[in-house]
Amino acid sequence: MSNITATSSIKDFIKDQLGCGCPDQVFLSIRITQQPGYFDGLPVESLLEVGGRLLVAIGKQCDWRGLSNNLEKIIHTGISFRDDNGFNRFRLVIPTEDEETRRIIQRDYDSLTRKDDKTHIHFVAPSELPGELDASSK
Numbered sequence: 001m002s003n004i005t006a007t008s009s010i011k012d013f014i015k016d017q018l019g020c021g022c023p024d025q026v027f028l029s030i031r032i033t034q035q036p037g038y039f040d041g042l043p044v045e046s047l048l049e050v051g052g053r054l055l056v057a058i059g060k061q062c063d064w065r066g067l068s069n070n071l072e073k074i075i076h077t078g079i080s081f082r083d084d085n086g087f088n089r090f091r092l093v094i095p096t097e098d099e100e101t102r103r104i105i106q107r108d109y110d111s112l113t114r115k116d117d118k119t120h121i122h123f124v125a126p127s128e129l130p131g132e133l134d135a136s137s138k
Contacts, residue, residue: 009130018122026051038081042074046133055087058133059094061126068108075115089118095126
């Protein structure tokens with residue numbers, strides 16, 4: 001399922017929570033795809049395509065301790081989608097408040113060799129996700 005939206009809550013989330021410095025005109029087009037097929041079989045809840053420049057994958061809210069088995073594949077899939085479709089950046093958002101989980105995933109991400117400076121991960125509390133992206137609110 002895909003829809004196009006330009007809600008201020010998503011713009012604010014990307015700018016404030018993820019630290020994106022994109023100009024405002026980038027946010028005129030935001031496509032949200034729930035259960036994106038490109039990430040089929042991976043714990044990705046939704047994909048945001050922002051202004052043809054920024055790609056943001058929202059991870060599923062689950063037990064992230066097992067994510068290390070999928071992290072490399074998620075990152076490589078995101079990089080491939082980013083490059084194949086002309087996006088500038090790929091950001092993976094992991095909704096968790098668990099500090100141990102954050103530490104483990106950050107360690108695993110840091111050890112990946114096939115990432116670049118246009119790829120980032122972010123940890124946010126599930127409650128910080130805009131309503132359009134919070135699977136628990138559906």
